Amino acid sequence: MVKGQASIKDTLEALGIPHTEIERMVVNGRKVNFTHRMKEVDNVLIYPHGTPKNQGPFFLKPAKFACDVHLGKLARHLRLMRLDTIYKINITDQELFNISQKEKRVLLTRDIGILKNNRATRAFFVYNTSPEKQWKEIIKRFKWSTSVKPFSRCLECNGKIKRTAKSKVLKFLPLKVQKFYKMFYQCADCRKIYWQGSHYQKLLKMIKK
Numbered sequence: 001m002v003k004g005q006a007s008i009k010d011t012l013e014a015l016g017i018p019h020t021e022i023e024r025m026v027v028n029g030r031k032v033n034f035t036h037r038m039k040e041v042d043n044v045l046i047y048p049h050g051t052p053k054n055q056g057p058f059f060l061k062p063a064k065f066a067c068d069v070h071l072g073k074l075a076r077h078l079r080l081m082r083l084d085t086i087y088k089i090n091i092t093d094q095e096l097f098n099i100s101q102k103e104k105r106v107l108l109t110r111d112i113g114i115l116k117n118n119r120a121t122r123a124f125f126v127y128n129t130s131p132e133k134q135w136k137e138i139i140k141r142f143k144w145s146t147s148v149k150p151f152s153r154c155l156e157c158n159g160k161i162k163r164t165a166k167s168k169v170l171k172f173l174p175l176k177v178q179k180f181y182k183m184f185y186q187c188a189d190c191r192k193i194y195w196q197g198s199h200y201q202k203l204l205k206m207i208k209k
Contacts, residue, residue: 009034012046018115020123023047063142066099068109073131078138079158080203082149086158093117108138132206150207151185151194159189169193 008027009019025032026045038044065085067075075087086099097119100107107123109115115123124141128134152161164186170178172193185194194200 005037007034008032008036008038008044011038013116016112017046018112018120018123018125020115020120021048021125064103064105065138066096066103066105066107068093068096068107068111068114070110071108071126071134074108074126074134074138076155077131077135079153079155080150080207081135081139082152084153084158150203151200154187154190154192156192157187157190159187161185161187161194164193 006014008025012022013019019034024047025034025036026047027036027042029043063083065075065078065083067078067085067087069089069091072087072089075085078085084105086103086105088095093114096107096109096114097117099105100122101119105122107114107120108126109123110126110129112125114120115125124138126134126137128137153159154161162185164184166182166184169184169186173181173184177195177197181195181197183196186192187194
């Protein structure tokens with residue numbers, strides 16, 4: 001039973017449903033927005049993202065993400081797949097909202113409180129707790145399994161990785177790496193150096209799977 005003239009947004013969130021998880025709402029056969037004022041006799045149908053005729057903002061390409069402080073491993077996985085992802089270990093909720101709005105990034109979080117905030121206009125609740133499952137969840141949710149390009153973003157800072165000459169990075173390499181590897185890549189921003197060692201093979205297996 002609805003008391004007073006609460007908005008449909010407030011009513012749904014009182015039931016534990018963040019507004020960012022809703023694709024569309026139909027009240028008494030008519031599509032409404034979150035400002036609709038509820039009445040006791042209203043017949044309400046709620047459609048989550050992923051239902052037919054989905055026209056939500058999350059399907060716009062190319063995607064850009066911002067992860068909250070608890071999703072560091074997910075951020076690295078998304079960067080691994082070339083997806084532009086902002087993550088800072090000490091970022092505040094207000095900074096997340098600012099970045100999401102200014103840069104039109106989808107805010108990824110497992111915090112229901114963040115999703116209920118009015119500033120969370122582009123946000124998505126990550127259901128899985130395992131980083132590997134979270135990664136698959138995001139790729140499937142945004143339907144981009146064929147448009148990713150692995151190993152083109154820095155896992156540490158999100159900068160773009162480019163091929164570099166061995167002579168330019170030689171002095172920064174461990175002796176074994178100098179001896180056994182010829183191809184090197186470097187982040188244009190933080191200057192981190194990458195090569196196709198054993199860790200690369202593990203990541204490649206994970207990507208193929």
